[in-house]
Amino acid sequence: MFATNTSTLLPSMYAEASGRPDRLAALHFHIPVWSANVVDVMPHPGTSTETTELLVAFARRLGQIPIRMRRESIGYVFNAVYTAMNRAAITLVANDVASVEDVDRAWMAIMKTPFGPFGALDDVGIDTAWHITEYWAGVTGDVQLRTNADWLRGYVDSGRTGAKAGEGFYRYPNPAYAEPGFVEGT
Amino acid sequence: MFATNTSTLLPSMYAEASGRPDRLAALHFHIPVWSANVVDVMPHPGTSTETTELLVAFARRLGQIPIRMRRESIGYVFNAVYTAMNRAAITLVANDVASVEDVDRAWMAIMKTPFGPFGALDDVGIDTAWHITEYWAGVTGDVQLRTNADWLRGYVDSGRTGAKAGEGFYRYPNPAYAEPGFVEGT
Numbered sequence: 001m002f003a004t005n006t007s008t009l010l011p012s013m014y015a016e017a018s019g020r021p022d023r024l025a026a027l028h029f030h031i032p033v034w035s036a037n038v039v040d041v042m043p044h045p046g047t048s049t050e051t052t053e054l055l056v057a058f059a060r061r062l063g064q065i066p067i068r069m070r071r072e073s074i075g076y077v078f079n080a081v082y083t084a085m086n087r088a089a090i091t092l093v094a095n096d097v098a099s100v101e102d103v104d105r106a107w108m109a110i111m112k113t114p115f116g117p118f119g120a121l122d123d124v125g126i127d128t129a130w131h132i133t134e135y136w137a138g139v140t141g142d143v144q145l146r147t148n149a150d151w152l153r154g155y156v157d158s159g160r161t162g163a164k165a166g167e168g169f170y171r172y173p174n175p176a177y178a179e180p181g182f183v184e185g186t
Numbered sequence: 187m188f189a190t191n192t193s194t195l196l197p198s199m200y201a202e203a204s205g206r207p208d209r210l211a212a213l214h215f216h217i218p219v220w221s222a223n224v225v226d227v228m229p230h231p232g233t234s235t236e237t238t239e240l241l242v243a244f245a246r247r248l249g250q251i252p253i254r255m256r257r258e259s260i261g262y263v264f265n266a267v268y269t270a271m272n273r274a275a276i277t278l279v280a281n282d283v284a285s286v287e288d289v290d291r292a293w294m295a296i297m298k299t300p301f302g303p304f305g306a307l308d309d310v311g312i313d314t315a316w317h318i319t320e321y322w323a324g325v326t327g328d329v330q331l332r333t334n335a336d337w338l339r340g341y342v343d344s345g346r347t348g349a350k351a352g353e354g355f356y357r358y359p360n361p362a363y364a365e366p367g368f369v370e371g372t
Contacts, residue, residue: 036298067291
């Protein structure tokens with residue numbers, strides 16, 4: 001059995017080249033920053049049911065939560081939703097519609113989360129977000145993605161890549177969004 | 187001073203017709219289901235600074251958290267990000283990539299929230315989500331939005347409009363996502 005942790009390729013792209021397509025599927029772990037044991041199991045059209053079931057069972061033995069995908073899809077499950085959320089949040093600020101703080105404030109107040117999209121991006125790394133956005137801006141030619149990538153690049157070029165650098169959208173170790181009164185805007 | 191709570195129109199569309207464009211802006215409250223005191227203050231290009239500041243102060247006097255928008259944008263701030271998240275989540279299930287439960291499970295495990303996109307949609311109302319998706323599918327002609335709208339319509343047509351109806355993506359009053367072990371998938 002083969003398994004791949006790729007984030008951008010689909011198993012069907014190299015299923016035949018693997019020589020054993022029925023035993024190939026993607027097993028996608030999430031980056032450690034999320035501290036969550038979630039694994040996507042993504043078969044391609046030629047993956048055998050046995051292989052999928054083995055990977056689901058394998059993920060469970062590792063103490064992971066397996067997410068069963070029924071077909072290939074770029075971005076897996078969580079990442080597809082998370083990327084869409086980030087794209088919309090970044091678009092608002094890159095287009096000067098609202099501030100980083102106001103986007104996070106609204107999200108935190110309504111969704112009852114301890115961080116908003118930009119606070120989370122500081123943990124993921126703005127350099128990582130920029131690489132992904134830059135890649136898709138190039139692949140799709142989308143004008144808004146180009147604007148978003150260039151806006152993110154401003155942070156990367158000035159070394160503000162997020163929590164690990166001491167500064168990103170917020171300053172660390174005590175980011176403003178974690179201070180009392182942030183959500184209320186007082 | 188005029189204020190509008192419209193969700194789909196922009197103030198500039200009727201600023202001149204109002205007769206007092208400098209005193210017009212959008213003041214957008216969120217639907218009660220979110221139980222959050224967040225208000226978007228959205229000026230159009232002709233709104234005076236005084237009007238914007240009055241609305242921000244007015245929102246504060248109401249005990250609301252004002253979100254200052256610097257320019258018009260469809261969907262305001264929270265809704266723009268929330269709609270993008272929902273669209274991606276609905277796309278995964280409408281395209282048969284993953285189940286409602288697995289999308290919510292992955293989101294809840296990683297984002298540490300007590301509900302996922304579909305649990306939240308049951309509270310918003312699947313009929314509301316369908317109306318919005320149907321509207322934008324019509325306006326844009328987007329093929330994926332059409333698929334998503336038709337998929338949502340299946341729930342609406344069968345009366346499963348969410349928590350208020352006793353059934354939506356989950357059954358109420360004790361939805362599966364709130365049961366112990368749901369996130370782990372056990």
